[in-house]
Amino acid sequence: MTGAVAGAATGCDAAKETAGDIVSSASSAVASAAQRKMDEIKDGANATDEVTAGPTSVDGDRTVATVTATNPKDATADYTVLVTFRDDGGNFLDTVVLTLDAVPAGASKSGTARSNRTLTGPTTAEIERALRH
Template identity: 50%
Template sequence: MNGHWTRGAAGAVLVVGAIAVAGCSGNSSKSPSGSASKAASVAASAAESLASRGADTLASASAEARRKLDEAKNGVNAKDEVTLGAAAIAGDGRATAKVTAKNTADSAKSFAVQVNFTDKSGNLLDVVVVTVKDVAAGASGEGTARSNRKLTGEVRAVVGTALRY
């Protein structure tokens, strides 16, 4: 997962750097190559900081997801019992996806479902855990996964882990 995200962050660094160089190269009081070099340096530093914050946000979301999954005591793999609707970007810029959990057990159960929001290339953008509580035996329960932050572009929702407990 991290390898995919790192490549995405590197791409963002290159794009931000290119924009900063293009935006700053019109200063006629300094040499064009010196201005471009300084702008590229400033842009690279800003992009590294942005990428670092993005990595920190994703790491924090992943840690919180692990913590929530750990709360599902005696959970069993239920990935085959969970389906996700298509991801959509809500008015506030956050991605959402409908989560449906079918309880195939003979008593009421709850589900903890890790939803990975990815881009079309499979790069991890965000991670959330949805809890669907007290689903009756043989019935289905629903919840909604909502990203922790604004996401753009083509976003997909993928079940990472699903536990029935």
């Protein structure tokens, strides 16, 4: 009987590892897709210091954060922003790309970054990269 229980426990551990691998693989795929989207922007200027993310909250089954771009230039600009959601330990949970169109010169404009999936526990939103174009 002990051998059967030990075998069952090993099977559960293997299933947990496989599930963890699947989640890790899916997270990597999402991050890669978001990075490719950012790489599509040609002639964009690094504007990470012009964009901020507010605190996260829950909207339905998704985590959201208000993202604000402040355009210091003399002309209207678009912003493409890579927003990463992390848990309270700093671990990657999800990433999204948000576009803020037509941010007026010398002004700010906000939009909502919305996670691709349900996130649990305390989360923060970070601006990983922002391009002004």
